[in-house]
Amino acid sequence: MQLEVIGVGGAGCRIADAILAAEPADHRFVGDAFAFDTDTDGLAALEAIPESNRHRYGETIRNGLNGNLQRGFEVGDASVDELSRHLDDGRPSIADAFLVVLGLGGATGGGTAPELVATLRAVYDKPVYVLATVPAERELEPPEDPLVEGVVPESEAGTEDADEPEDTDDHTRPLAEENAARTLERLDGLASAVLCFDNEAWLRTGERLAEGRDRLNRDLATRVAAFFSAGAASESDGEVAETVIDASDVARVLDGGEDTLVATLGYGEQEVESDDGGSRFGLGLFSTESNVDTASAVSAVETTISKALNGKLTLECDRENADATMVIVGGPPAWLNRTAISDGRRTVQSRTGSRELLGGDAPRPNGDRVFATILFAGVEPVERLEAIRETAR
Numbered sequence: 304m305q306l307e308v309i310g311v312g313g314a315g316c317r318i319a320d321a322i323l324a325a326e327p328a329d330h331r332f333v334g335d336a337f338a339f340d341t342d343t344d345g346l347a348a349l350e351a352i353p354e355s356n357r358h359r360y361g362e363t364i365r366n367g368l369n370g371n372l373q374r375g376f377e378v379g380d381a382s383v384d385e386l387s388r389h390l391d392d393g394r395p396s397i398a399d400a401f402l403v404v405l406g407l408g409g410a411t412g413g414g415t416a417p418e419l420v421a422t423l424r425a426v427y428d429k430p431v432y433v434l435a436t437v438p439a440e441r442e443l444e445p446p447e448d449p450l451v452e453g454v455v456p457e458s459e460a461g462t463e464d465a466d467e468p469e470d471t472d473d474h475t476r477p478l479a480e481e482n483a484a485r486t487l488e489r490l491d492g493l494a495s496a497v498l499c500f501d502n503e504a505w506l507r508t509g510e511r512l513a514e515g516r517d518r519l520n521r522d523l524a525t526r527v528a529a530f531f532s533a534g535a536a537s538e539s540d541g542e543v544a545e546t547v548i549d550a551s552d553v554a555r556v557l558d559g560g561e562d563t564l565v566a567t568l569g570y571g572e573q574e575v576e577s578d579d580g581g582s583r584f585g586l587g588l589f590s591t592e593s594n595v596d597t598a599s600a601v602s603a604v605e606t607t608i609s610k611a612l613n614g615k616l617t618l619e620c621d622r623e624n625a626d627a628t629m630v631i632v633g634g635p636p637a638w639l640n641r642t643a644i645s646d647g648r649r650t651v652q653s654r655t656g657s658r659e660l661l662g663g664d665a666p667r668p669n670g671d672r673v674f675a676t677i678l679f680a681g682v683e684p685v686e687r688l689e690a691i692r693e694t695a696r
């Protein structure tokens with residue numbers, strides 16, 4: 304499948320950039336990637352998204368909105384046509400779906416995403432998935448620099464004359480949580496699904512977001528790429544997945560229609576020897592048969608599925624709540640043991656009791672690992688999101 308990936312705001316643009324960087328060269332699933340921000344510096348620091356697809360908007364704002372969500376909604380409403388015109392430089396009409404990426408808690412991403420999502424759905428009539436970070440609890444810590452405050456008075460916000468606070472990713476927590484709750488509320492009924500990533504759960508003890516964010520973005524991008532690239536057409540010869548996933552399968556699990564689904568991803572991987580006689584880089588001339596032993600293949604599949612099912616999810620939830628689930632197992636073909644994959648799917652089904660369980664495989668002839676990724680969709684109620692909504696009440 305082909306996704307138009309659109310990052311909005313600081314977190315959204317960095318994560319979109321990381322997704323593009325994580326895209327497997329032989330399984331491209333990103334049609335185009337765009338970065339939209341009110342902050343010039345944030346856009347300049349991106350690496351993978353081509354400069355022509357980076358766009359600064361909100362003329363009167365110097366460097367971000369610094370958490371002023373009301374202003375963010377105004378800027379978002381005023382800018383959506385301008386952003387849509389930039390998307391026309393890509394190939395939105397041939398995309399299977401859109402992925403709008405943002406950090407909940409901020410004002411730029413949180414203010415623009417709802418209007419952008421509504422516009423995309425209306426214009427293209429395709430699923431619009433949102434990928435959103437959930438603000439970390441530790442954002443409560445007071446910023447070291449007294450100038451770094453979450454709220455800029457409305458009268459000052461977004462004007463050239465405003466005292467410019469230092470750029471920071473850490474919005475103060477009550478504000479970030481309140482913003483997160485308000486943005487989630489607006490997205491409800493607009494987005495096909497909101498795939499969440501809980502920053503707090505992924506940061507290390509004592510680590511600040513600014514220190515850990517690149518690692519977090521890579522971890523998230525790995526999961527997103529593993530999931531969406533399974534449905535991408537292969538650019539290498541002779542590689543046919545036994546269970547092929549396409550955009551409509553993804554939509555069956557992840558598109559809630561008028562009901563926005565909350566979703567989360569699990570992931571597990573294990574490094575393995577290549578299956579061409581040990582030489583991943585050779586031509587395999589002397590090795591026509593796979594030398595992967597069945598017990599090792601079974602064990603690799605079991606282990607990775609178990610990690611994806613029981614390990615840390617992008618957003619922790621009760622797996623039994625999942626309405627629909629998709630299990631993807633990938634890696635060098637000789638390692639994708641059919642029986643182990645079916646058994647693994649059965650285990651996932653019995654654990655979640657999902658109304659719908661889809662499975663697919665992602666053969667990677669040149670890969671050096673077996674991986675499993677599980678998408679759990681329709682997982683509400685989720686404790687973390689309920690707590691955020693409660694704070695905002």
Ligand SMILES: Nc1nc2c(ncn2[C@@H]2O[C@H](COP(=O)(O)OP(=O)(O)OP(=O)(O)O)[C@@H](O)[C@H]2O)c(=O)[nH]1
Nearest residue numbers: 312313314367368369370406408409410411412438
């Ligand atoms: N995982 C991750 N989270 C981030 C990153 N940067 C910021 N965040 C989180 O995202 C929230 C929003 O931050 P930004 O994306 O910088 O905010 P924005 O949308 O640009 O809005 P303003 O800065 O208010 O203009 C923060 O409160 C953090 O919780 C990042 O690179 N990775």
